[in-house]
Amino acid sequence: MGSLPKNWANVNVKTLRGLSGMSRRQLVEELGYRGVSLPQTSLSRIENGEQAVKIEEAIAFADIFEVPLEGFLLEPIGDSEYQVNLARYNEAKRNLIASLKDIDYEWSSAFKSIELIRELSGQVSDPSTKEIFEKFGYIFEEADESINRLGWVESMFQINELNGSSRINRNVSRP
Structure with a gap:
């Protein structure tokens, strides 16, 4: 049986938030605009890998950062053309x-x-x-x-x- 791919959502939330220049408060507001209620403390736990990202949160994060959901979940977003763009x-x-x-x-x-x-x-x-x-x-x-x-x-x-x-x-x- 093959291994499951790593879920990069936690790492990517932190990376993308940093790249976008958004504060946690701003990101929580953006989530709220999309109908996702998430306290800043939970966002902090997500970014630190202490809390899993729910599917509705992942969809909202991908929408906010304008990245494909699959890439948000399955690929690390680091030094790349994406950062420049x-x-x-x-x-x-x-x-x-x-x-x-x-x-x-x-x-x-x-x-x-x-x-x-x-x-x-x-x-x-x-x-x-x-x-x-x-x-x-x-x-x-x-x-x-x-x-x-x-x-x-x-x-x-x-x-x-x-x-x-x-x-x-x-x-x-x-x-």
Whole structure:
């Protein structure tokens, strides 16, 4: 009778969490988003090889780290092309989230400016100034429409400002 293959899940959880830069708390949150309840103490025991990984946890871990379940369970993930790709992916994700935060700030500033100008345009009595406000009114309407069309980006990326963690909501469809 042949020997059973080694289960690498415990080792890979620790390795992949380290490579991804996630804290245990962040990983537990990600598991929760996938319907898997796991206390941080249990995650610590899993990483230390003191607790086995349940199948539903393994499926969630593989999904979080975007690795095939079979590879997650049966192969050690160490120094490999995967590490390089994961590091690039995480860097790109961090850069994208930072850019989205910048865009959100700029949109907020633009909205405030548009609202102020609209408010002031109602108070202007000079005909030439009113004409300028009317001409710019079209630009403001187009800006509103563009921002509304791009609003799906905000709902796609759920960013937790308190801890800097992020989660991609893959269930949001583009308008």
